Amino acid sequence: MAVKQVGIVGCGQMGSGIAEVCARAGYIVVVSEADEALLKRGLASIEGSLARAVSRGKMTEADKATTLKRISGTTSVEGFKDCQLVIEAVVENMAEKRKVFAALDQACQKDAILASNTSCLSVTEMAVATKRPDKVLGIHFFNPVPVMKPVELVRTILTSAETIATARDFSQSLGKSVVVSPDTPGFIVNRLLTPYLLDAVRLLESGTVSREDIDQAVTLGLNHPMGPLALADLIGLDTLYSISTALYEEFKDPRYAAPPLLRRMVLARWLGRKTGKGFYDYPKVKA
Ligand SMILES: NC(=O)c1ccc[n+]([C@@H]2O[C@H](COP(=O)([O-])OP(=O)(O)OC[C@H]3O[C@@H](n4cnc5c(N)ncnc54)[C@H](O)[C@@H]3O)[C@@H](O)[C@H]2O)c1
Numbered sequence: 001m002a003v004k005q006v007g008i009v010g011c012g013q014m015g016s017g018i019a020e021v022c023a024r025a026g027y028i029v030v031v032s033e034a035d036e037a038l039l040k041r042g043l044a045s046i047e048g049s050l051a052r053a054v055s056r057g058k059m060t061e062a063d064k065a066t067t068l069k070r071i072s073g074t075t076s077v078e079g080f081k082d083c084q085l086v087i088e089a090v091v092e093n094m095a096e097k098r099k100v101f102a103a104l105d106q107a108c109q110k111d112a113i114l115a116s117n118t119s120c121l122s123v124t125e126m127a128v129a130t131k132r133p134d135k136v137l138g139i140h141f142f143n144p145v146p147v148m149k150p151v152e153l154v155r156t157i158l159t160s161a162e163t164i165a166t167a168r169d170f171s172q173s174l175g176k177s178v179v180v181s182p183d184t185p186g187f188i189v190n191r192l193l194t195p196y197l198l199d200a201v202r203l204l205e206s207g208t209v210s211r212e213d214i215d216q217a218v219t220l221g222l223n224h225p226m227g228p229l230a231l232a233d234l235i236g237l238d239t240l241y242s243i244s245t246a247l248y249e250e251f252k253d254p255r256y257a258a259p260p261l262l263r264r265m266v267l268a269r270w271l272g273r274k275t276g277k278g279f280y281d282y283p284k285v286k287a
Helices: 013-024 036-055 061-069 094-107 123-127 161-173 189-205 211-221 228-235 237-251 260-267
Strands: 005-009 028-032 071-074 085-088 113-116 136-141 150-155 177-182
Touching: 005 013, 013 028, 013 036, 013 061, 013 136, 028 036, 036 061, 036 071, 061 071, 085 094, 085 161, 094 113, 094 123, 113 161, 123 136, 136 161, 150 161, 161 177, 189 211, 189 228, 189 237, 189 260, 211 228, 228 237, 237 260
Parallel strands: 005 028, 005 085, 028 071, 085 113, 113 136, 150 177
Antiparallel strands: 136 150
16 A cells, blocks of 8 residues: 555644654654644744754755645544554553544545554554554654654554555655564663663662763763763653553563652653753753
């Protein structure tokens, strides 16, 4: 099936990035948000990201205008009725995701593919909320989407080979490199990344090492582009907390248990860059 129009549910950090790369690749894009104010914020963040690309000389003003023309917004699931592929990027919560999949199943054409950008939750559990589980898969992008090269395609035991083939062609048309993972908690990258990030929080919690020393040691010592606490702030501490809770729930392995400090920061809405405060402060962001 040829994908021409792509729907994105949720225009937060990830949804806005996915919408941007799809529109830049020439797809017609429809994004949805929970209400008009959030939709306006999401569309503004796409425009801001494109404006930064122009100011860095990576895109012309004319290309920016053409890209923006391909993107429209909606607050209703009906807005996706002409899409051949819809990618869900709402909060990392199974109840919310199942509601979205059930609604998409009702609103979308029978042969449309429904995908989740979940970081670690079971795609099978979302697929069975629909009547088309063979057309459901994970398309897991990485943050920031316009920059990061990989995409993990998550194949459940119900996903058809045709669905995977279409998703592979689509992801490659965005310039992404594809790896296929089974529907196992955390897939490949987050299964390996999560214990490392949680260990950094535990080290900070021990009170023996500063946040700066943890991040600088890793950045320089392991040649990583950023340290684990800065990366946790970029991911969003609510998302990291949800990932660790879901992995712990499945494996009962203490390596995946959220440290008390992380839970308290989430309760305090210190969610990292997106709320202006996490392990570090981001004064430019309005809380
Ligand atoms: N943050 C990361 O680094 C990262 C990386 C890869 C994947 N993910 C996954 O992507 C998903 C989104 O994460 P995020 O970081 O963008 O979160 P976010 O909080 O920035 O964005 C989620 C957005 O979804 C919107 N939303 C909630 N319910 C909705 C609904 N019913 N309809 C439309 N919009 C709705 C919210 O208003 C919010 O703007 C999660 O599943 C997360 O695990 C996150």
